[in-house]
Amino acid sequence: DGGITQSPKYLFRKEGQNVTLSCEQNLNHDAMYWYRQDPGQGLRLIYYSQIVNDFQKGDIAEGYSVSREKKESFPLTVTSAQKNPTAFYLCASSMDSFYYEQYFGPGTRLTVT
Amino acid sequence: AQRVTQPEKLLSVFKGAPVELKCNYSYSGSPELFWYVQYSRQRLQLLLRHISRESIKGFTADLNKGETSFHLKKPFAQEEDSAMYYCALRSQGGKLIFGQGTELSVKP
Numbered sequence: 359d360g361g362i363t364q365s366p367k368y369l370f371r372k373e374g375q376n377v378t379l380s381c382e383q384n385l386n387h388d389a390m391y392w393y394r395q396d397p398g399q400g401l402r403l404i405y406y407s408q409i410v411n412d413f414q415k416g417d418i419a420e421g422y423s424v425s426r427e428k429k430e431s432f433p434l435t436v437t438s439a440q441k442n443p444t445a446f447y448l449c450a451s452s453m454d455s456f457y458y459e460q461y462f463g464p465g466t467r468l469t470v471t
Numbered sequence: 472a473q474r475v476t477q478p479e480k481l482l483s484v485f486k487g488a489p490v491e492l493k494c495n496y497s498y499s500g501s502p503e504l505f506w507y508v509q510y511s512r513q514r515l516q517l518l519l520r521h522i523s524r525e526s527i528k529g530f531t532a533d534l535n536k537g538e539t540s541f542h543l544k545k546p547f548a549q550e551e552d553s554a555m556y557y558c559a560l561r562s563q564g565g566k567l568i569f570g571q572g573t574e575l576s577v578k579p
Contacts, residue, residue: 389565398480400557401515401569408565416566448515455565459505462515 361385362463364449369468371443379434379466381449390432391450391460394418401448407432408455436468443470473498475560477570484548485578492543492573494532494558503561504541506532507569510554518543518556528552548577 362383371377383390389408393401403416407426421440426432432451436443446467450460474497484490496502506518519527521534521541532543541558558570 391567393569398571400475400477400571401567403566403568406566450515456561459517459520460567464514 362449362451362461364447364463364466366466367464369466371468371470373470374438375470376435376437377443377468377470379436379447379449379468381432381434381463382430383432383451383461383463384430385451385461386429387451387453387461388429389452389455389460390426391452392416392422392424392432392434393448393450395446395448395465404434404447406455436470443468473560473562473568475558475568475570477556477558477573479573480571481574481576483576483578486550487547490545490548490552490575490577492556492558492575494541494543494570496539496541496558496560498539498560498562500563502534502536502541504532504534505559505561505567506530506541506543507557507559508554509557515557548575550577550579553577 365380391406392404402418404422405424407413410429413426423435448465449463452458452460476495505520508518509515530545557572559567
């Protein structure tokens with residue numbers, strides 16, 4: 359535990375508004391990831407970044423955007439284009455993508471009404 | 472296509488009974504597989520990975536390439552094992568592909 363923080367724990371927004379979810383890690387990990395967790399669907403990858411200033415789309419990137427300007431930070435913006443934004447969002451990090459395990463943050467539950 | 476399937480959404484057993492959580496995968500190449508666990512109000516965390524060949528909290532999982540399976544087993548379930556379990560496959564691009572998850576409920 360520890361090392362990866364996500365804030366806030368709960369977030370409420372009105373439909374049509376963009377919202378940014380924070381993810382910070384102090385584990386000196388190169389790789390960071392954003393997942394969306396929905397009941398019965400497991401975790402689905404939104405975006406990932408293997409190194410600073412670089413990121414790639416995951417399986418469900420539409421309606422989301424990210425930046426990776428610092429090694430420690432990988433914020434996720436849920437835009438108004440995301441059709442079903444209400445979900446539990448998990449951030450993770452790992453030393454690299456190809457060998458090491460991923461460590462997960464506590465998650466942010468976003469509710470859009 | 473790369474895919475992980477966990478056929479059971481919910482598995483309910485009594486304390487002391489054996490438990491097996493099923494995981495099947497589809498992958499061309501040599502797979503790397505993991506089991507992650509999420510206890511109530513806790514973070515998702517790694518339980519075990521097949522390359523380590525460890526037993527963690529009494530759980531084991533054997534990779535069966537012939538049946539493309541990586542089932543998680545424990546001979547005697549405990550109440551504290553109640554949690555959500557996810558099987559995951561590391562893809563060629565380094566990403567993790569997760570199954571839908573199985574909720575394990577161990578009754579006293």
